Amino acid sequence: MASGFLACVASSICGALLLGVSSTHVLAADDLVQFNPATCEFGAKLEPYYDKAIAKRQALPAEVQEEEVSYPVDLPFHGIKVTAVFIGYEWHGIYFDAPPEQVRSLFRQLGYRVAEDGDMSASGDEVAVTASIIETSDKARQQGLSALTCGV
Secondary structure: OHHHHHHHHHHHHHHHHHOOEOOOOOOOOOOOOOOEOOOOEOOHHHHHHHHHHHHHHHOOOHHHOOOOEEEEEEEEEOOEEEEEEEEOOOEEEEEEOOOHHHHHHHHHHOOEOOOOOOEOOOOOOOOOOEEEEEEOOHHHHHOOOEEEEEEO
């Protein structure tokens, strides 16, 4: 019994390392954000909000569907708030009510590899999926102070 349990733990740790999450801190299964930098998935709890953002975007005239569309969330996540989800032409992400330095620090505490500039990409390949925690600007500032954005 114990060896099966240890094999499961070892497998989970190896999987977490491959996804860019260290073995020391792994997100709890009930965390709001279950971000996977290799696939740009943010987790099941945010899916209904993305579904609403997609519906909102599809209701727009075709000529503006390439613009970014957001949908409010306003839910807590480890001492900060996820304020909205957003989708763009080849990217999507989440907005936070905290500055990027605080969000980067939080994700590091949760075990993610986050570079000083906020890069969280799982690969060095320039055409692969890229992820980053950035400071918002201008219009996006109404949604949050920072964003975790992921796409190609």
